[in-house]
Amino acid sequence: MITLKKLKYRIWGSIVGTYRNKKIYPLLYRSYWHYLFHKNNHKDLSSCYYTARPNPGAGIGHQIANWIAGLWFSKKFNLKFAHIPFATPQWEEFLGFGLGEKTIEELKQQAYITRKLPLFNESDAAEVELNKKIIQSYAGRKVIFIAEQDQFYRLQYGVIDELKQKFYNAPARKKDHLIYSPTNFNIAIHVRRGDIMNDPNNPNLVMRYLSNDYFEKVLKQVLANLQIKKHIHIYFFSQGKPEDYPEFAQYSNLHWCFNMNAQDSFLHLVYADLLITSKSSFSYKPALLNNGIKICPKNFWHGYPNNKKWILCDNNGNFDISSLKQAFSDL
Template structure:
């Protein structure tokens, strides 16, 4: 890996993918934080389309923004899924604004072509993050140039990747934590009217996200209610002699919300429901909960990364092999390493004594 000081004169920005939900756009922005930190580049902020979300997450504060005429003397290295890596000289800077649209059109056309080999041509698996070799080649090839690197249309690197690469010695082992700390500092340093708490601080708060609305088995965003019933039942047993509350967050049709309540009510008397709650309020409360049960959705992935609490997650998409100091893997049958979970909760800010519970588990 090149030394970071070789790149210090160059810049990097990532354009949030248009036409997608806030979770996808956050995946893009965090790519900018990661790559700038990884290679010691000057970060240029490309804002989210909706300033409301910019203000909520604290993005752009104290950062230089990227705009079409920024450093017109520098070439742009444009990286997209279908057009690939393109060198745009200052003379042809005007072409840059068309890159995203052209890449979108190519993808649209390829998906319409029925011939199997053609439809699979350059079909990149970029949503879950590009491989280490992809970034290594791009940056090392341009290490002697002063340029602006720009990643667009969902070309990204994910947090799970840099955590894994750090474990493997491919990147600095603390890169993941540096990026996470930057993300958390931005979020919690920014005041916002939606950042308040209705949690009872005298009890353990457990936030639970259940994705419904567009979730389906086909798109792999659906977790059956049976998964949540068993998981909450397991948590109820562990927390039985500790004051606690479950806060359930979900959005969808009224009948879907009613079905969730009907199924979960027998599990615990400590359930609090927040159907179709304001997105910002839900995200913030998931981020500040002592425990977060993550759904198959970026809507709760991101509160999980913002949170310093304990997160329980079912591996899927780009959510696997996460930092075991904060994340607990839950299997399909809703089981998880209860001893590990208890040890994390005992050492958390609440500092709760679970010695009796731990002894019972050891005896089983």
């Protein structure tokens, strides 16, 4: 059902999409007009906050990317961070990212106003500088700056320590239930299929596709070089049925996790000893929280830390075996 609020978001999104690359684009924003007519000599931004709204129409991986962008750019603009809850209370509680953070609603009760900022390319110095000037024009006032919807932050891992601290200390962790045994070495594979297979002609989805052979090749190389004395168990997270993945029939101790709900799947990706990810935000975000070894597709729209526990594959499933051996030796 399309509500008035959703319709408003769609219309505004269409307007932003139409004018984003035109010179008049900043004129759409009240905050820009304020900057034009208010040359502020104040330097103190201590009363100001920055935030980004998790897109309510997107999947949880996308929403987390929005939230991370808000936290990251609050630091870059020397502002305090304000929390906007995730679209569903279940994910809000599960992630625990808002704990200890001021929310927009709490700040509004303290006479704060909100102002939206224009989209900017983080690699475009002029666009970043314009946002800084707009923010500076409000110095000394009680303002919450809201990033335009889906403001992009590519690397994502810049706040990885904060994410882990929040997630692992969230009260929801007391309710977690894992099917993993701590006496085993648990490998999780996330294979993105559902939306891709439902619309195979969509180029935006095709670019996210990795074949069954890709995942099987990665797994085979992992098992051939696994330097661990524990029993190995493999957990396969995807949609469909075992017959859709005949390449994996040869593996013992393989557990199909087709019917696990999204939060439990996310949780198990986080706690895997070794995680093989897809070109998907749904496995990239757990990888940010995961303390084990991560094997990920190199060609992806977010970046990866330069860390021994992060191993990158080409689209054919090839990766540096010596890096994997080094990661195992450090366990």
